[in-house]
Amino acid sequence: MFGKKTPCEGYLDLINRKYGRSESLEILDKIEWDFKDFTTQYLTHKFHSYPARFIPQIPLTFLKLFSKKKETIADPFCGCGTTLVEAFLNNRHSIGNDFNPLAALITKVKTTLINKEELLYLNERLASIKSKLDVDNSQIDERLRNMPRRKISKLFDRKIISQLEAIRETLLEIRAEGFVDIYDLGQVALSATIWSLVEHGIVDVKDLFLRKVAHMENELKKTAKVMKNIPNVLVLNSDARKLEVESESIDLIVTSPPYVNALDYYRVHMYNMFWLDMDFNAFKKHEIGAHSRFINNRFRLFSEYLGAMLRSMIEMNRILKQNKFCVIVVGNSSLEYELIESHKFFAEMSKDIGFKTIKTIFRTIDKTKKYTSADIGKIDDEFILILQKIENINVTPESDVFIAETVTQQMMQFREKLKHSQGTSIRGRKPTKERLLKNIDKIDDAINKISKDIIWT
Ligand SMILES: C[S@@+](CC[C@H](N)C(=O)[O-])C[C@H]1O[C@@H](n2cnc3c(N)ncnc32)[C@H](O)[C@@H]1O
Structure with missing residues (x-):
């Protein structure tokens, strides 16, 4: 595809040209999203390991194709700051946020030059x-x-x-x-x-x-x-459901939220936070998707997760300028032996909150480059969902009734789908028929408890 050039040179050539928006969207189809053999750990990216971070080429591609120099890029779940480092290196201002205090610290340090x-x-x-x-x-x-x-x-x-x-x-x-x-x-x-x-x-x-x-x-x-110019960087350590960011101030969002049931960051970083005198209990309370809750009925964890993600997507809509893009990278999860295709739920819910789905890209992950936990669930491929903000909305992250109704609708559709295709596990183990039948009951139970489970304090 790239002639005599190396894949990396060809890729850089492709993203460094100037295009109109529809052309940029076409360029996305020309990119080999597995980024095989690309260097992913350069400059400050190498400072600290971080589970489930994405490779720099993902935010780099989007910020090159869908933003200009000096515009502002945001990542409400910034983790160790991959999006912010790329924004910094490419002269874009950036705002990152993560409830994990360690993540916010790593991000700040990676984007602060010291004399x-x-x-x-x-x-x-x-x-x-x-x-x-x-x-x-x-x-x-x-x-x-x-x-x-x-x-x-x-x-x-x-x-x-x-x-x-x-x-x-x-x-x-x-x-x-x-x-x-x-x-x-x-x-x-x-x-x-x-x-x-x-x-x-x-x-x-x-x-x-x-x-x-x-x-x-x-x-x-x-x-x-x-670096020829030093752009502004702001790193927040707060809940993605309530961002201290001005409405309609952001030109592009590139983010990767926590996956449901995948891993608990508060556990992974417990010792680090202990030695750094950080409060891991506060983070534990607000961590989205953490798998230590609802162990008897994982579908309750799922509806809680959908509610939390809907609230944070409402915030993403609020901070984005009109017509701008919001790129969400997420993988599948497994709950009670069922495949959860989170990106499809996000796309469905986003329709009700002022977004239009522009494209979904599938990419396989080089397992050596992404932290996966064999006990909890394999994450071996992921989806890049590209949304466009088409309108402002009058719901807020506090609109509990709206959140409960939207999540209920999603869970009911999910239950109908399962009735026809039960047991699609991503773990490769075959569930018993009995267990699968129980799942419908469990989903019913989760639906009945949605108003309670999505409460956000
Ligand atoms: C998949 S990771 C993001 C990784 C990031 N893209 C990177 O390259 O490092 C998801 C992040 O969401 C954060 N998170 C979980 N719950 C949160 C919440 N309520 N508000 C903000 N961040 C949260 C986790 O701490 C974690 O860093």
């Missing part, structure tokens, strides 16, 4: 960590007592805790001196170190942390070199 003097000062201070490794025992005991209770706690032995504490204390001193940007950078490096500890077991904490800081400094310097 040389501050980086030098950070290095000087970090050199002093060595002398601080003897943290007193009472501090260690207190940490051990307060540690989140998971099997993994044994990874945090006394030596590791004393190293983590020494780093934490030095960072707190840096913050007290007023150096917020280098403090934040240090916090992200500390979190990445803890992530390695949790994922790979015992590591040399101090060595890993210092290498991580050096790597981040280097990538920020490289980023500064390639």
Whole structure:
């Protein structure tokens, strides 16, 4: 398709040209969406692992084709900031939001250039960590007592805790001196170190942390070199159902919401948040799609999820300018052995809230590039839903009756569909007939409880 050029060069050629909107839509059909063999971890994208992040080429494609320089791009579920980094590198202003405080921090750090003097000062201070490794025992005991209770706690032995504490204390001193940007950078490096500890077991904490800081400094310097203009970035740490963003101020949304029943970010990041003094319980309460709720009837989790997603899509409609695009990337999920094609539900619900579906793109995921959890549900392909805002609406995220009615309608259609095609599982295990029959009863139960389950506080 791209002649003698490499797929990456051909792709860049394609998206870097100027087109009218209908031509841009046609270009989408020419893109090989699996982005096989493309580099996805460059510059600040590499700072910190994050489950179910999308590859940078997804937001890059849309912001190149459907926005201009200096326009504003938003991502209400920004995760580790992939959309914002691409907006930043391509001279678009951006607003990101995530209820996970760790996600908001990573996003901020990836999009904040720091001057040389501050980086030098950070290095000087970090050199002093060595002398601080003897943290007193009472501090260690207190940490051990307060540690989140998971099997993994044994990874945090006394030596590791004393190293983590020494780093934490030095960072707190840096913050007290007023150096917020280098403090934040240090916090992200500390979190990445803890992530390695949790994922790979015992590591040399101090060595890993210092290498991580050096790597981040280097990538920020490289980023500064390639940037001609520095666009504005705003990162919010709030609920996507209520955004502190002006109405009709956004030129493009590119986002990937949580998948229903896929993974609980608050659990994944429990230890990171613990060491960074972040409140994971507040996030747990507001996390959309988290699978620890409604374990006896997953369809109740699903209607709760649809209600939460409808509220956040109402917010997306509010903040977008007229006729602009909202791109939502989402994969299928599995609930009670049934396939849940979330993108179809989003497309259906969006009709009632001032959007028109323009296109749905299917892409297979390179599993090495997307975090999947085998126990919870495989995410091996995903859909890119392109919506256009065609009108303002008079419902708000607080319009409970409207939300309940819309979700009820969706759930009733889902029940009718299941009656004819039960048991389409994405897990490859065949459910018993008995179990499948129970699902209809469970959906009825979920429908009866919608008004209660979609309550949002
Ligand atoms: C699929 S991830 C987004 C990943 C992102 N596209 C990236 O590249 O890093 C979904 C995000 O939704 C966030 N989230 C869950 N519930 C939320 C809520 N109520 N408000 C805002 N963000 C929420 C999670 O913390 C998670 O970061």
